[in-house]
């Protein structure tokens with residue numbers, strides 16, 4: 001059993017009722033050529049959907065999952081030599097630099113530098129190389145799929161060229177991030193529900209999440225309810241990020257989500273956060289403005305990211321960049 005150090009203040013919360021299960025997660029079947037309008041609708045209504053019949057080879061997923069589990073099963077002292085996450089590396093309990101905590105341990109990695117892996121070489125030995133290969137295989141397939149989705153969305157929004165969004169992920173300077181989260185089971189005696197990863201929106205363009213079959217992910221609906229997303233290890237879950245919300249001038253919504261820890265089973269999730277190059281201006285695509293003004297002030301990804309890293313998880317980060325201040 002993985003033991004995490006007892007964090008100073010992991011958030012507990014109580015709910016009067018069990019969270020509502022969300023069987024009707026918008027479902028996009030990539031093998032159906034007519035899914036584009038559903039895709040657009042899911043991004044408008046939820047900023048979230050489940051993806052089936054995807055192109056990512058199962059072997060890449062299971063290989064990386066097994067490498068990650070090997071890593072997380074190492075003694076804490078060994079894992080900690082691959083930390084702290086500054087911002088990349090191994091971390092536990094503390095999320096980000098501003099005091100957020102959760103019942104989680106994780107690896108944060110860049111998507112295109114080799115330097116992160118030096119942190120693992122000393123503890124992981126030869127396995128570090130196997131791990132690096134598994135991450136590379138997985139990420140190339142997931143990135144390709146993320147680009148296909150962004151191109152279908154561009155088609156659905158009648159944006160030309162259709163690689164308007166996907167080229168930002170393909171750019172060799174793309175500031176994308178990869179994260180593997182491990183939520184060990186917790187002792188129920190600690191009372192109430194335990195926050196694994198607190199509520200937030202993802203700042204980038206698009207996030208592609210795959211988890212094992214342990215529940216925990218919840219999304220927040222416009223009517224203020226938290227909804228549990230049934231896990232499915234054979235599917236991917238896609239989040240619209242803040243940057244895509246801005247690039248569509250608010251037509252797509254970045255989804256607020258969180259993870260609640262499970263008392264009996266551990267959850268393992270891997271998330272690719274597709275981001276633009278640092279110098280990229282994040283602004284509404286002109287043809288989507290239809291004579292309207294941009295809802296957002298002008299900013300680059302570098303400026304947004306700086307603000308993100310000065311914020312707490314639950315902050316409304318985009319609020320600072322809205323022309324009309326959020327109430």
Ligand SMILES: C=C1C[C@]23C[C@@]1(O)CC[C@H]2[C@@]12CC[C@H](O)[C@@](C)(C(=O)O1)[C@H]2[C@@H]3C(=O)O
Nearest residue numbers: 095096097100202203308309310311312313
């Ligand atoms: C508390 C924080 C962690 C985070 C950076 C931040 O200051 C606010 C946003 C957080 C988040 C959420 C989505 C991704 O998991 C993440 C890598 C990101 O880009 O923004 C994390 C950041 C992190 O863990 O460093």
Ligand SMILES: O=C(O)CCC(=O)C(=O)O
Nearest residue numbers: 179181197217259269271
């Ligand atoms: O671990 C998960 O399932 C989701 C975590 C998450 O939202 C994040 O890392 O940004």
Ligand SMILES: [Fe+2]
Nearest residue numbers: 200201202257
């Ligand atoms: Fe997230």
